[in-house]
Amino acid sequence: MEFQHTTVLLHEMIDSVITDPHGIYVDCTLGxxxxxxxxxxxxxxxxxxxxxxxxxxxxxxxxxxxKGVSSRTIFIRDNFSHINKILDSLHMDQVNGFIFDLGVSSHQLDDGERGFSYMHNGRLDMRMDQRNPLTAYDVINSYSEDELARIINEYGEERWARRIAQFILRFREEHPIETTDALVSVIKAAIPANARRNGPHPAKRTFQAIRIEVNNELGILKQVMEDCAAHLTPGGRLGVISFQSLEDRIIKRTFREMERDCICPPDIPICVCHHHRIVKSVGKPVKPSDKEISANPRARSAVLRVVEKC
Known part of the structure; x- marks a missing residue:
């Protein structure tokens, strides 16, 4: 299957991040x-x-x-959480800009064989890195009821998390849940009919939760933002597009922490930490235009945040 992905907030990101046309730029989510x-x-x-x-x-x-672009290019297959190791291997200390387009790509969603989508049947996989030993099949068929309920509630913000976890255990007692269609059927059985009539697809939140667990998507965000900020040249920029509230919350909080000058406890009258802010915000968060959302409905929840190295 050809790799196809509609890039969201394309010009908004590029126009925000480029500060030196002769510089070094790292696209951490190449897609x-x-x-x-x-x-x-x-x-x-x-x-x-x-x-x-x-x-x-x-x-x-x-x-x-x-292949035919005029600027120099280097491609590296790795997880962006290893950014320090990657830049060290390239003997790079400072970078002019970093780009992050978080979440799952259109290609991964549309390729049923990857197991990301509740709309296309395939084996439960959901690995962004095919070398990852943990798959969605493992999570669904080996995690305890408490573990499943916690993940679906915390990462999917699903109100029926406990009930879905109970139904998963009940179904897998008879035989393993092997495909995305089978998991969708279990989720639909778990969620009461009147709760399924309105809102998004009933499996959306659970699939998001399992995908985040398989790929540890949230656990790596704060540290990698701090690592990238440390490698920025003064005036260099870091741009991040997130697609769901859990990601955006972490990015927003991490940027806010890096923007703070004093980190002393509020009950200390005089600053003793001598901490100075690392970055400053560039403009307000940017969301897609109505025109972009109309052309690409998956862009609806996207938010772009940009910070600049002080």
Whole structure:
């Protein structure tokens, strides 16, 4: 299946992050290469784009798509949480800009074989990195009721989390839950009919929760934001697009912490920490236009936040 992904907030991200057309820019979520391609069109020949993705299919597709660009490119298959190790291996200390387009790509959702989607049947997988030993099948068929309920409640913000976990255990006692269609059926059976009539697809929140657990999507965000900020040149920028409230909450809180000058407890009258802010916000959070949402409904929940190194 060809790797296809509609890049969200494309020009808003690029226009915000580029500060030096001769600089080094790291696309930490390379995907199909949409942001990197747009970057290359505004950079000079001596500029460098480093594209990182843990998905082998993304690396292959983006490498092909960016083959003819004029600026220099390096592609690395790795998890962006290893940004310190990646930059060390490239002998890079400072970078002019970082780009993050978080969450699952259109290609991953639309390819039923990857097991991300409740709309396309496939084996329960959900791994963004195919080398990851933990799959959605493992989570669904081996986690305890309490573990499942916690994940579905915490990562999916699903009010029926406990009931869904109970139904999963009841169904898997007879035989393993192996496919996305089978899991959707269990979720629909667990959620009362009147609660399924309105709102999003009944499986949406649970699938999100399982995907986040498999890929540890939230657990790595705070540290990688701090690591990227440490590698920015003064005046360099870090841009992050998030698609759901849990991600955005972590990004917003982490940026706010890095923007603070004093971190002393509020009951201390005089600053003794001598802490200085690392970054400052660039403008207000940006959301897609009505036109973009109309053309790509998946963009609806996107939020772009940008900070600049002080």
């Amino acid at each position: 199909g290469g949409g942001h990197s391609l747009a970057l290359s069109e505004k950079l000079e020949k001596d500029a460098l784009i480093v594209g990182i993705d843990q998905d082998e299919e993304a690396i292959t597709a983006a490498s092909e798509r960016l």
